[in-house]
Amino acid sequence: MVKRGVSIGFLGRFGRSQDMRYLDASLRSAGLHPSLVPEGVKMAAVSLMAEDGPEPPTGAYPPVGALMALAALGEEEFARNNGEPARRAVLGRLERALEVGKGLDASIVLLMLHAGLLHPTLRDDYGIEADQEPG
Known part of the structure; x- marks a missing residue:
């Protein structure tokens, strides 16, 4: 469910919500152009960021943008854009998310997988797949 107040704008008449602008800026800062990620x-x-309470603070967006960028770009491209220390830090978050299997980072990885945005090398190297219901 999309949290109330999230807006992508409409025909230039209504602006994007502040939270969408924060996420776009975070994606761009991490080296992933926001237009490469579908609005949905x-x-x-x-919405996942706001699931556990009030509006996320502005500082909550860069880590989410970085994880989404790593997921979409893969390790090499992410490191070229952000440096090796950032790659190691965000990759560590991805590995912890896969170990724990729940929480915001795990939800973001699952979202990127289901959206078809998870880089093939990450999917293959870490064996990331979604359980499929038979039928």
């Missing part, structure tokens, strides 16, 4: 995926990410 970004709206879902913002």
Whole structure:
């Protein structure tokens, strides 16, 4: 469910909500152009961020943008854009999310997987797949 107040704008008459602008800026800062991520995926990410309480603070967006960028770009491209220390830090978050299997980071990874945005090398190297219901 998309949290109330998340807006992508409409025909230039209504602006994007502040939280969508924060996420776009965070994606861009991490080296992933926001237009490469469908609006529905970004709206879902913002909703996941707000799932456990009030509006996320502005400082909550860069880590989510970085994880989404790593997931979409893969390790090499992410490291070229952000440096090796950032790659190690965000990759550590991805690994912890896969170990624990719940929480915001795990939800973001799952979102990127289901959206078809998870880089193939990450999917293969870490064996990331979604359980499929038979039928």
